Amino acid sequence: MVSNTYLLKLAKDxxxxxxxxxxNTITKKFKILLKTLPASCKIFYAAKALTNPTILNHVRSLGCNLDxxxxxxxxxxxxxxxxAEQIIYTSNGIHFDEIKDAIAAGVFVNIDSLSNLEKFGKYFGSTKPLGIRLRPNILDGGNLKISTGHGRSKFGIPIEQLDQILYLKEKYQLKILALHNHTGSELKLKSFSLTAALFLKLLKHFDDVKYIDFGGGFKVPYSPTDMAFSIPNLAKLxxxxQEKLFKKxxxxYEFWFEPGKYLVAESGFLLAKINVIKYNPEQTIxxxxxxxNHLIRPxxxxxxxxxxxxKKRLGKSQNYTIVGNLCETDTFAENRLLSPLKENDIVAFGNAGAYGYEMGSRYNSRPYPIQIAVHNKKSWIISKEGT
Ligand SMILES: Cc1ncc(COP(=O)(O)O)c(C=O)c1O
Structure with a gap:
């Protein structure tokens, strides 16, 4: 892992x-998965966590696939x-045109709505294989915002609509090769077991299925009290x-996993300089x-x-409230016990690799909205992506 001294040098340079x-952290994490999970598993890096080209290149060089x-x-x-054959595309709430583009690019697509499933059937029939993203009604994820498998979640096709899926499968002779599900961004072993039990039952309707995709969500510890998700325990499950499936x-089958956070969260640091310190009566800010705009997760x-x-200064540690420089409430942390700080010191945020840069200054998985000005019934573009 990079040392504080090296990070400080980078901040100065x-x-x-x-x-x-x-x-190296990304390499180490990928190798743990490779070594611990059974050979029947295939790893697809969930690129939404961090799409920087150098990171993608590195992940590819490790032999990892991509979600x-x-x-x-x-x-x-x-x-x-x-x-293209290393890439799967798990669509969510997108226009069918994008699915057509993905198929044209040669990647495997998981469909997540009945509406797009019908369109897929009409357009491609049985000529292209596909996967189905299901919503199993299993509550998972560290909080509701990262919880995607529960009964009010927008993600996937609700399991109650199985009959409609089967109807469309018949009607268009769909070649469904994968069943997909991602319950949330903090997968619990219990949820894995519940989902596995559900798939075990459902597979009797899906003879063509070869791949069972459990999504991502392997938790890494962020706070000192957080527990890491156990990869060895997952391997046992x-x-x-696998045995139950074979018996029945x-x-x-091949088992697919789409970790994002697990591979890149711990590799990343956000370095920032202290602009100002306010010694307020209630707290030191x-x-x-x-x-x-750079790190939205907090x-x-x-x-x-x-x-x-x-750089750790000598002296008594004290509690600090750490905030950003926007004219908005942008509190990163409250009551953090840290060694004494001074203006112009550099601090680092740890675990900033996943959903950090990506969800902030350059959310790369969608185009930026253009900005349009209107004046006296005339309109014109005032900014486009990248301007
Ligand atoms: C379908 C799907 N796969 C994989 C992931 C990656 O999750 P994580 O970064 O928690 O591993 C997500 C995250 O939202 C997802 O929605």
């Missing part, structure tokens, strides 16, 4: 705010050298599930030269990120 990614959640991510992945269907998800000074 390049300036900050800056995101720093340690590629895209938009056509833009598909194109980024192809540009980074992934082969997969082996048990006399067939070997540390104002950084960054804001939620404000949006109430997510905890480790924050630490890169």
């Amino acid at each position: 390049y300036g900050c705010p800056a995101y720093v990614y340690d590629l 895209a959640s938009s056509i833009y991510e598909v194109h980024h992945a192809l540009k980074a050298g992934f082969l 997969i082996l048990e599930f 269907y006399k067939k070997k 540390i104002g950084l030269n960054t804001g939620f 404000m949006f998800y109430q997510a905890y990120h480790p924050i630490f000074p890169l």
Whole structure:
């Protein structure tokens, strides 16, 4: 792992705010998966966590496959050298045109609505294979915002609509090769077992299925009290599930996983400089030269990120409230016990690799909205992506 001294050097050499990614950490995490999970498992990096081309290239060089959640991510992945057959595209709430583009690019698509399933059938019939993303009504995820499998979630086709899926499958002779589900961004072993039990029952309706996709969501510890998701325990459950499947269907399936956070979260640091310190009566406020436009997780998800000074000053530690420089409430953390801080010191946010840069300054998986000005019934574009 990169040392604080090295991070400080980077902050001095390049300036900050800056995101720093340690590629060795990504390698280490991928190798753990490779070594621990059964050979029947295939890993697809959920690129939505971080789509930077260098990161994609590195992930590809490790032999990992890729899970895209938009056509833009598909194109980024192809540009980074992934082969189309290494990419799956789990669509969500998108126009059918994007599915056509993904099929034209040669990637495997998981469909997540009855509406797009019908369109897929009409347009492609049995000529192209597909997967189905189901909503199993299993509550998972650290909080509701990252919980995607429950009964009010917008993701996937509700399991109650199985009859309609089967009707469309028959009507268009759909070649369904994968059943997909992602219960949330903090998968619990219990949820894996519940989903596995559901798939075990459902597979009797899907003779063509070869791949069972459990999505991502392997938790990494963010706060000191967080527990990491146990990959060895998951491996045991997969082996048990594999046995049950074989007993019931006399067939070997491939198991797909789409980790994002697990592979890249711990590789990333956001470095920021202390602009100003306010010694207020109630609290001491540390104002950084960054804001939620660079790291939104604390404000949006109430997510905890480790924050630490890169140079530890001698003296008594004290509680600090750490905020950004936006003219908005952008609190990163409250009551953090840290060694004494001074203006112009550099602090680092840990675990900033996943959904950090990506959800902030450059949310890369969708185009930016253009901005249009209107004046006296005339309109014109005032900014486009990248301007
Ligand atoms: C379909 C799907 N797969 C994979 C992931 C990756 O999740 P995580 O980064 O928690 O592993 C997500 C996250 O939202 C997802 O929606």
